[in-house]
Amino acid sequence: xxxxxxxxxxxxxxxxxxxxxxxxxxxxxxxxxxxxxxxxxxxxxxxxxxxxxxxxxxxxxxxxxxxxxxxxxxxxxxxxxxxxxxxxxxxxxxxxxxxxxxxxxxxxxxxxxxxxxxxxxxxxxxxxxxxxxxxxxxxxxxxxxxxxxxxxxxxxxxxxxxxxxxxxxxxxxxxxxxxxxxxxxxxxxxxxxxxxxxxxxxxxxxxxxxxxxxxxxxxxxxxxxxxxxxxxxxxxxxxxxxxxxxxxxxxxxxxxxxxxxxxxxxxxxxxxxxxxxxxxxxxxxxxxxxxxxxxxxxxxxxxxxxxxxxxxxxxxxxxxxxxxxxxxxxxxxxxxxxxxxxxxxxxxxxxxxxxxxxxxxxxxxxxxxxxxxxxxxxxxxxxxxxxxxxxxxxxxxxxxxxxxx
Amino acid sequence: xxxxxxxxxxxxxxxxxxxxxxxxxxxxxxxxxxxxxxxxxxxxxxxxxxxxxxxxxxxxxxxxxxxxxxxxxxxxxxxxxxxxxxxxxxxxxxxxxxxxxxxxxxxxxxxxxxxxxxxxxxxxxxxxxxxxxxxxxxxxxxxxxxxxxxxxxxxxxxxxxxxxxxxxxxxxxxxxxxxxxxxxxxxxxxxxxxxxxxxxxxxxxxxxxxxxxxxxxxxxxxxxxxxxxxxxxxxxxxxxxxxxxxxxxxxxxxxxxxxxxxxxxxxxxxxxxxxxxxxxxxxxxxxxxxxxxxxxxxxxxxxxxxxxxxxxxxx
Numbered sequence: 048x049x050x051x052x053x054x055x056x057x058x059x060x061x062x063x064x065x066x067x068x069x070x071x072x073x074x075x076x077x078x079x080x081x082x083x084x085x086x087x088x089x090x091x092x093x094x095x096x097x098x099x100x101x102x103x104x105x106x107x108x109x110x111x112x113x114x115x116x117x118x119x120x121x122x123x124x125x126x127x128x129x130x131x132x133x134x135x136x137x138x139x140x141x142x143x144x145x146x147x148x149x150x151x152x153x154x155x156x157x158x159x160x161x162x163x164x165x166x167x168x169x170x171x172x173x174x175x176x177x178x179x180x181x182x183x184x185x186x187x188x189x190x191x192x193x194x195x196x197x198x199x200x201x202x203x204x205x206x207x208x209x210x211x212x213x214x215x216x217x218x219x220x221x222x223x224x225x226x227x228x229x230x231x232x233x234x235x236x237x238x239x240x241x242x243x244x245x246x247x248x249x250x251x252x253x254x255x256x257x258x259x260x261x262x263x264x265x266x267x268x269x270x271x272x273x274x275x276x277x278x279x280x281x282x283x284x285x286x287x288x289x290x291x292x293x294x295x296x297x298x299x300x301x302x303x304x305x306x307x308x309x310x311x312x313x314x315x316x317x318x319x320x321x322x323x324x325x326x327x328x329x330x331x332x333x334x335x336x337x338x339x340x341x342x343x344x345x346x347x348x349x350x351x352x353x354x355x356x357x358x359x360x361x362x363x364x365x366x367x368x369x370x371x372x373x374x375x376x377x378x379x380x381x382x383x384x385x386x387x388x389x390x391x392x393x394x395x396x397x398x399x400x401x402x403x404x405x406x407x408x409x410x411x412x413x414x415x416x417x418x419x420x421x422x423x424x425x426x427x428x429x430x431x432x433x434x435x436x437x438x439x440x441x442x443x444x445x446x447x448x449x450x451x452x
Numbered sequence: 453x454x455x456x457x458x459x460x461x462x463x464x465x466x467x468x469x470x471x472x473x474x475x476x477x478x479x480x481x482x483x484x485x486x487x488x489x490x491x492x493x494x495x496x497x498x499x500x501x502x503x504x505x506x507x508x509x510x511x512x513x514x515x516x517x518x519x520x521x522x523x524x525x526x527x528x529x530x531x532x533x534x535x536x537x538x539x540x541x542x543x544x545x546x547x548x549x550x551x552x553x554x555x556x557x558x559x560x561x562x563x564x565x566x567x568x569x570x571x572x573x574x575x576x577x578x579x580x581x582x583x584x585x586x587x588x589x590x591x592x593x594x595x596x597x598x599x600x601x602x603x604x605x606x607x608x609x610x611x612x613x614x615x616x617x618x619x620x621x622x623x624x625x626x627x628x629x630x631x632x633x634x635x636x637x638x639x640x641x642x643x644x645x646x647x648x649x650x651x652x653x654x655x656x657x658x659x660x661x662x663x664x665x666x667x668x669x670x671x672x673x674x675x676x677x678x679x680x681x682x683x684x685x686x687x688x689x690x691x692x693x694x695x696x697x698x699x700x701x702x703x704x705x706x707x708x709x710x711x712x713x714x715x716x717x718x719x720x721x722x723x724x725x726x727x728x729x730x731x732x733x734x735x736x737x738x739x740x741x742x743x744x745x746x747x748x749x750x751x752x753x754x755x756x757x758x759x760x761x762x763x764x765x766x767x
Contacts, residue, residue: 117729124518124732141732145518233712282601283621285713286629300602415731426714 071350073105073357076119076132078340081109085374089361092370096360103353119345123147128345130354136168136339139176140410148343149351150174151359160364160380168339168407177341178362182371182379183307184335184405185243186397187325189214190224191318193302197221204322208248208272211303211325215279218302226279228292228301231422231429236289238421239336242408243305245269246334248327252409252421252446259450261424262436262443265329270435272327274428285426308398309375321397337405339379377402412452420445505745511738518732528739536715537723537740541747544699544719547634551698554638556691559645560683564675566646567653577650584643592707595636599623599708623709626716633705633717637698645690652686653679685759692755696748720744 079086086109093105108129110118119132120142128147142148153175158166161179169177189204197217205211215226231237245252250265260266281287281301295301297315305324323333342362344354360366368384371377377398378385389395411417424442427433433441512528514521566577583591601607601619610616622632656679664674702721705711711718711726718726724744728737 120518120732121729141518145520147518233710282619283624286599286601286621286624295602298602413731413733415726423714430714432714 070104071102071353073103073131073350073354074129074348075105075107076115076122076129077107077109078112078115078133079109080111081107083374085370085376088366088370088373092361092366093357096357100353100356103350103357105357120147123345123347126347128347130345130348130350131358132343132345133180134177134341134343136177136179136341137408137410137414139169139341139343140171141412141414142343143172143174143176144412147346148176149346149355150176151178151344151355157359162381162402164337164403164405164407165339165379168337169341171410177343178358179339179379180342180362180367180370181340181374181376183338184377184398184401185239185305185307185324186335186401187211187303187305187322188296188310188314189320189322190296190299190302191320193218193222193224193299197302204320205303205325206322207325208327212272212275212279214303215276219279222302224299225281225295225301226303227276227281228287228295228304229273229276229280229284229429230287230289230292231284231426232286232288232291233419233422234288235418237425238418239338239408240289240305241269241273241421241425242336242406243324243334244272244327246336246404246406247324247330247332248272249330251406253411253450257450259443259446261421261446262439265327267435267439268329269327270424270428270438273425274431274435277429277431280429284429308377308395311394312375321394323397323401331404333401333404335401335405337402337407339407411446411449413449417446417449420449508738508741508745511735512742514735514738516734516738521735524735528736529743532736532739532743537743540715540718540720540723541743543630543716544721544747547630547637547717547719548695548698550634551637551641551701552691552694554634555641555645555694555698556687558638558642559649559690560687562642562646563649563653564679566650580643580646582643583639584647588640588703589707591640592636592704595632595639596623596708599632624713626713629709629713629717633708636708637701637704640704641694641698645694648690649683649686652683656682688755688759692752695751699748699751700744720747 077086077089090107093107097103097105109115115132116134116138119129119134120138122128123142124145124147134142139148143150151174158175165179165182166175169175169179187204189201194201194204194214197214198221199214199217201210201214205214211227217226218224219226230240242252245266248265248269250263250269251260252266254260277284281292281295287295289304289306292301292304293306293310293313296304296306296310296319297313297317299317311321324335326332326334342358344351344358348354361370364380364382365384367379368382371379372384372388377395378388381399381402385395385399389399408414409417420442424433424438427438428435511521513523513525515524515527562580566573566580570576597603598605599607599622601621601624604622606622607616607620610620611618620628622628660678660682661674664678669677699719700721701719702725705717705719705722706725709717711722720740721744724737724740727733727740
């Protein structure tokens with residue numbers, strides 16, 4: 048009797064193992080904790096895709112933000128890649144240049160569904176290397192109470208760099224708060240902050256021909272603006288990244304700072320306004336840095352084609368819009384849903400209308416080295432260790448070397 | 453014939469050789485069994501220690517990155533010294549020297565206090581443990597908030613006592629950030645040193661103190677002439693261990709400053725991590741790792757030589 052049971056169990060086990068072997072697995076490395084509404088939306092979409100593709104099992108591994116990118120790249124470099132990974136679009140050039148990821152074939156209709164400025168964050172060498180998954184633009188948050196206390200009459204907030212400077216000075220001198228919060232720590236959003244103002248002043252880091260132009264007059268003017276703002280910044284800006292400025296704004300310690308749409312949820316009781324990042328004296332008007340995170344497909348997983356199909360499925364216009372809404376991200380595409388979003392919550396308008404004017408993160412192979420070089424230039428002008436011209440010249444030389452790699 | 457002579461025929465041979473030259477020692481049999489038992493441990497050591505070391509050496513002579521690798525000779529070593537690596541090395545040694553020295557000084561003071569026959573001694577011994585018991589990341593995050601200028605306790609107290617006019621961001625300036633990382637490292641590392649030295653102090657025979665006391669020796673004299681010499685080997689040992697841990701300390705600096713501002717807290721291990729892991733320049737990172745190994749080997753070698761000499765002197 049026992050032997051019979053054992054044989055039945057063995058047969059069932061062998062059968063289930065064969066069944067499991069017949070199913071191919073698509074592993075996804077996703078950043079975050081997987082406990083938000085966006086993750087729920089994604090999981091539902093994955094299950095829908097699996098129902099239509101019965102030969103595949105999709106597993107999602109959530110890795111904390113600080114480690115997820117390095118984990119995915121290290122696995123790929125070791126020859127054991129996940130099929131799909133969530134990545135900051137800034138590293139796509141490095142991954143593509145290393146042959147680790149596979150480009151997407153988009154139909155004209157699919158490509159046109161994106162704003163060109165958004166697609167530019169994942170496109171180079173004529174190919175699209177990832178599909179945008181999360182998107183952010185930035186705007187200037189300003190504390191109405193502190194503006195009033197400083198005697199400023201700017202009902203719509205600062206509209207030019209002069210306004211920003213005037214307001215920052217008046218608030219620093221007439222209230223207990225600092226005029227503006229600027230992140231300048233050893234972190235990516237120090238460079239991101241600078242790029243917001245740089246694009247608003249018509250500047251670039253790498254021009255359309257691939258030349259490094261960090262020492263251009265527009266860029267030096269932007270560095271000078273940072274240096275001029277320094278006396279009105281929070282104490283010790285080199286210790287702050289953007290997230291650390293949020294409590295300062297909430298507590299009325301700074302009167303202005305830039306942040307993404309999520310910043311509206313962390314303002315506490317502050318009576319605040321949101322303005323586009325004002326255009327500089329040499330710019331064409333307000334602008335913003337466009338940052339996307341993407342879903343990429345790694346080479347070597349053995350399920351590349353299915354992974355491509357799944358990524359396209361997940362980032363399809365309607366599903367992506369639902370995902371954006373769940374995560375509180377700026378909508379990646381202009382759709383009826385994004386119009387509805389602005390109608391229901393007008394504070395979205397500044398973030399969404401900034402999209403066509405924005406620019407992407409500069410693309411070089413060694414992104415971290417570029418970030419370090421630009422951060423050093425920004426920090427040097429803020430601390431007064433270098434003039435804008437000196438900082439720009441030094442950064443220019445180092446960026447040229449990096450761009451040549 | 454005694455059992456000792458039976459089991460050690462070779463040692464007995466010189467004494468009897470002249471008298472009985474015809475005696476032939478039995479061929480010595482090698483017992484392979486102990487070596488056999490060592491094989492798993494040796495294999496494990498080879499796999500988890502030797503192989504990564506060899507691989508690191510090999511990588512350091514390549515330009516390995518995400519794009520693949522090719523042999524570049526000593527180029528990585530030449531390049532790191534053309535950059536600011538020498539400055540980073542000096543900074544690392546200063547960081548280590550300051551950290552270890554303060555930990556030893558604080559550790560000795562702490563051990564003396566914990567060893568003293570004071571009321572509530574057991575409670576103090578427990579209270580000294582938290583910096584060591586609390587996960588380092590949590591402890592360091594706590595310090596990062598204390599260093600915050602706007603909301604931090606240190607800046608707040610300094611303002612309240614009139615030491616500074618306004619908020620001061622300890623992590624925003626090179627010198628203060630560097631010292632802040634040292635202080636945090638000392639906070640984390642001192643309890644272990646204190647407990648290690650406390651154990652050494654408790655192993656000193658009390659008769660020595662009683663005899664000295666009878667001879668009229670004061671507290672400080674007893675500490676200088678009895679305690680300190682007898683715990684000196686323990687101080688050397690814990691100093692070496694502390695030096696290695698401090699030299700390789702990563703999490704404290706990474707959580708507090710990530711090596712900033714402007715590289716003022718970038719030590720060799722932080723620089724190696726940034727190069728190899730953040731920038732995926734595995735070859736260059738391996739060369740930096742080899743430099744760390746060389747430094748630590750030299751440091752440990754000097755220490756071992758010192759210990760050997762002091763043991764010879766003691767004999």
